[in-house]
Amino acid sequence: MENDYNYQHGRINPGVEENFDLVESIPVEMSQDEELQQRNDLMGLSDDDIVSMTQSRTVAQAALPTCFSSGPGPSYILELPRELIDYVLSYLGPIDLVSVSSTCRHLSSHSKSDLSWQRHVQDNVPGIHLTSPYPCKTYRELYIAHDPHWFLPKYKVWFCDYFLTGKIILTRYDQRRGVIEGYQLVAERGPPTFDPWEADDEVLIHSFSPKCRLHMDQPVLQLHALPQESLISSSGQSKTEHRFSAEVPMRIEDRSHRGVFNNFLLTRPIEEHEGMQLWPPRTIPARHRVRNSSQEGYVGQGHKPQTRSQISNQTFRIRRWMQMMAGPQSPGLHLGEEIYTYATLDPKLYTPTEEKPYRGIWVGDYSGHGCEFLLMHQPDNDTPFDEASVIQGGDETPEEWAVRKKEERVYRGSLEAIKLTGDPNVPRGEYTFISDDISKTGYVRTATEARFRGARVVRSRGHIAARMFRNDKYIESQLIMISHDRLAQYWVGFGHISFYERVNIDDFLSPTNDTIFRPGRC
Numbered sequence: 001m002e003n004d005y006n007y008q009h010g011r012i013n014p015g016v017e018e019n020f021d022l023v024e025s026i027p028v029e030m031s032q033d034e035e036l037q038q039r040n041d042l043m044g045l046s047d048d049d050i051v052s053m054t055q056s057r058t059v060a061q062a063a064l065p066t067c068f069s070s071g072p073g074p075s076y077i078l079e080l081p082r083e084l085i086d087y088v089l090s091y092l093g094p095i096d097l098v099s100v101s102s103t104c105r106h107l108s109s110h111s112k113s114d115l116s117w118q119r120h121v122q123d124n125v126p127g128i129h130l131t132s133p134y135p136c137k138t139y140r141e142l143y144i145a146h147d148p149h150w151f152l153p154k155y156k157v158w159f160c161d162y163f164l165t166g167k168i169i170l171t172r173y174d175q176r177r178g179v180i181e182g183y184q185l186v187a188e189r190g191p192p193t194f195d196p197w198e199a200d201d202e203v204l205i206h207s208f209s210p211k212c213r214l215h216m217d218q219p220v221l222q223l224h225a226l227p228q229e230s231l232i233s234s235s236g237q238s239k240t241e242h243r244f245s246a247e248v249p250m251r252i253e254d255r256s257h258r259g260v261f262n263n264f265l266l267t268r269p270i271e272e273h274e275g276m277q278l279w280p281p282r283t284i285p286a287r288h289r290v291r292n293s294s295q296e297g298y299v300g301q302g303h304k305p306q307t308r309s310q311i312s313n314q315t316f317r318i319r320r321w322m323q324m325m326a327g328p329q330s331p332g333l334h335l336g337e338e339i340y341t342y343a344t345l346d347p348k349l350y351t352p353t354e355e356k357p358y359r360g361i362w363v364g365d366y367s368g369h370g371c372e373f374l375l376m377h378q379p380d381n382d383t384p385f386d387e388a389s390v391i392q393g394g395d396e397t398p399e400e401w402a403v404r405k406k407e408e409r410v411y412r413g414s415l416e417a418i419k420l421t422g423d424p425n426v427p428r429g430e431y432t433f434i435s436d437d438i439s440k441t442g443y444v445r446t447a448t449e450a451r452f453r454g455a456r457v458v459r460s461r462g463h464i465a466a467r468m469f470r471n472d473k474y475i476e477s478q479l480i481m482i483s484h485d486r487l488a489q490y491w492v493g494f495g496h497i498s499f500y501e502r503v504n505i506d507d508f509l510s511p512t513n514d515t516i517f518r519p520g521r522c
Helices: 015-022 035-041 047-063 082-089 092-099 106-109 114-122 137-146 151-155 228-234 400-410
Strands: 156-161 167-174 179-188 196-197 200-206 211-224 246-249 260-266 315-324 335-344 358-366 371-377 413-420 431-435 443-446 456-466 472-484 486-491 496-502
Touching: 015 456, 082 106, 082 114, 092 106, 092 114, 106 137, 114 137, 151 167, 151 179, 156 371, 167 211, 179 371, 211 246, 371 496, 431 472, 456 486
Parallel strands: 200 496
Antiparallel strands: 156 167, 156 335, 167 179, 179 211, 196 200, 246 260, 260 315, 315 335, 358 371, 358 496, 371 413, 413 431, 431 456, 443 456, 456 472, 472 486, 486 496
């Protein structure tokens, strides 16, 4: 969101495109599409999915062979105490539980235990503690009512391909209404101040204290707990086998949506080919990618899943249009139809670890363009850290040696800032800056000035471009690593320093935590 504040810069004003030629570019060897695809494709499942499925197979196969065998023979599992049967079935996923329920009356009763189904719902709604299956009578009914959309609150962070600027939304479950909902995450800042930098009085430091919040006035996504028959009939489909390809009308609870209709669309992953327009872009690691360009409005079967196994739990689409009729099913022309593709981020990418403490979703200061959200990406290192390679110096105490070993373990590899939302110059999905090596190879100095005292300063390269992402290039910059939650970027040619702050996504997942907007920080 652009603002009208007058920004000052110590050297060259980046708000004037004619000035870009005055800033010298630096040579960069960027990864080709094929190399990016190989590095950023998160093939298979995430770690927690793999562990869960492995446990499920192991326990189920060990405990249930005679029960499901086609040949004659006793079913020993039925002789187990009820508690042990429930324990065995607790390792099964929802689809497996449905299969078990069709084997015999005894196991059908166990597989419909509401404790099991409450656990499956709870696994998909991070940030809240379930206390009621409202508006359904049981958690099993609730799970069925929102199937197959539980991946939306499970992965919680979604960003879309809105032209140039993009959009980031957080999805969650509101058990007070039984609704899966998604709201745009926005950040606001007050009027900036400009302070000279002690290390160079030609450089100005731009203040930055953002306030992040959900745009509660305009929901982006709302899916109510409805019977499958209702969903199928409302989408114009008559057969249950079409439920995965059917578009689901969303009843958005917002006055500004009167006359505006929204449909939710499931997607299916595609096999990537050179030249395809994909979402998410190849700069962002992903398990699934889908096309985000279609001359036929994504109505072809190649864009829609026909079976459950074809559903992508990493992407979805929203079709939005205006219609001057009584309802979405009345014959009429779709006016101003727009289709946006959303993708999620694998939790590994934004979950900091001891060795990768800068991973996360951040908000940055982009002067006249306002606040923008970034993925701070720390790729895994090609080789594990070799602690034996850090040799104690002759004049180094054991404590100093331990500190240096920790620093060399943490400060290694690259740090890539990728825009989840963008602006007319550098759009969403593009790098905004890259520090190729934050180890001693890229080390510049340790800051001694009061504002950044003790911060590690490393070489980086900032990404700039003219409007519509024309003539993009990388320029000299330095990354000031203030803490694991706050960074600063010194744009050398422009003569200013801007800040980036970590966003705590979990603060927004519980509807009971929603508060009135007050100035502050993310």
